[in-house]
Amino acid sequence: MNREIEIVAGLLEKQDIGLAKEEILANIEIPPERAMGDYAFPCFKLAKTMRKSPVAIAGDLAQSLTVPMPFHKVEAAGPYVNFFVDRSYRVRNLLQAVLEKDAYGSADMGRGQTVIVEFSSTNIAKPFHIGHLRSTVIGNALRNIYKKLGFKTIAINHLGDYGTQFGMMIAAYKKWGDMDTIRRDPIPAMLDLYVRYNKEAEADPAYKEEARYWFKELEEGNPEAVQLWQTFKDLSLKEFSRVYDLLGIQFDSWNGESFYSDKMDAVIQKLEEKNLLELSDGARIVDLKDENMPPALIQKSDGSTLYITRDLAAAIYRKNTYDFDKNLYVVGAPQALHFQQLFAVLRKMGHAWADDCEHIPFGHIGMEEGAMSTRHGKVIFLEEVLHKAIDKTAEIIDARNPSLQDKETVAQQVGIGAVIFQELFNNRIKDYTFQWDRTLSFEGETGPYVQYTHARACSILARAEGAEIPEDVTPLTENEEAYRLIQAMDEYPDAILDAMQKNEPYLLTRQILEIAKQFNKFYNTTPILRAEGKARAAYLSLVDACRVILKDGLSVLGIEAPQKM
């Protein structure tokens, strides 16, 4: 939202004209000529309710309004109230904020506060699939957004490295496994074992029993079970780290589910003390009827623990270790009930900070190629997707710019950037289908388009003699395209703030895209390098500021910005 329009609407709202801010916003116009101001508010609609002519209403409003900077004048013209922005003031302010200070868009509102962002949380011995990409990319962007606003952030990868499925893996390995095969190509080999075991277990309950037995052994520290589990984990993490490297993502903690194996007794004891546990078919549950939820299953009849038990231990551990102000879980929407139950049990335990925990859900991602399900082994590996994106980008670069230096690096930056941008383009909860052509295109609403715009700005600057904030900024206030670009750049800090408050990185993605679009409009209408004197100086300074913001915005989203492409 244009900040100036916001200000205008806010001023009018205070005048008691009987319209809600939304209605006022919808009525504000941009006059066809600048001589009539930057924004205009027509008063026709008010005539009925205020029982005065539109002209009289406009006159009265203009009289009683005083406008703050960046506005410098308000005037009635017939039935309109016209608002005039001091464009020079605004342009100068923006250029200084971007080019003279560091880190435009940063703030220290988060100072002294700690935010945990839990994301990615892949499952050991299973593929790092395209569904995990969402959590990984959204979580990383959120972490960067909080950081930019001065929060201390802790990025946690809550690995799925524990639970009955490891009983299954161990049992399967003992029946059919071969370590050489696994070492050669770990994830597919482990997946084969898992899929095969599941199939058998569907037909024969004895298999399920055996899996439970081995998980119990693992929980109790049986050395054979622990060693196999550790091997599966080490091999998986080695595979996953290639993906994290490709994405350029790092974590502060890799404490996953198994980390809490020795911390659950204390949780169960606490639940007992608080009289929260009930027996149900031999299992121990926390009843959540009063919250209109099914019970939380804490401990099975054989004594083994569950996903939620580990999450209880994890939340408490995080509070004790980091004393967080916010604890965010970036996890798909299907787990919404799990998190509601988790937070409800924490509250029942007397942890008021449960209110600082939040599930950040996201919708489903589909592939053009078709559906996936780990249990049946039909799955698309994220690493393959990323390499395909890089290869396809390399082809595009070869066609567009065959002499580009360091083509491989650029193809990687652009291919990966395209995938990340696409991920962060819509609000989280929206389901979407991954489409190759749309994602990788250099035109349209894509990562490569924004990266290309940044590279274009770099190339203009490389051909110029340097850019400094000009004495005279009128070339930027008089060139409408330049001024629209300034407006979009001016909204950048608000977009970051908004993205943080709603935990929605797409709000930032859209703002960066808007800046890139406005830049290209400016570029296409204004001969920058052919301009002379003060116009040239002013344009170059604008290009430089735009370059800085695009690079910064992309980096907050987790995307690189090559100088040439």
Ligand code: ARG
């Ligand atoms: N490993 C889980 C999965 O892939 C996600 C873990 C979510 N985090 C949590 N604290 N429960 O579905």
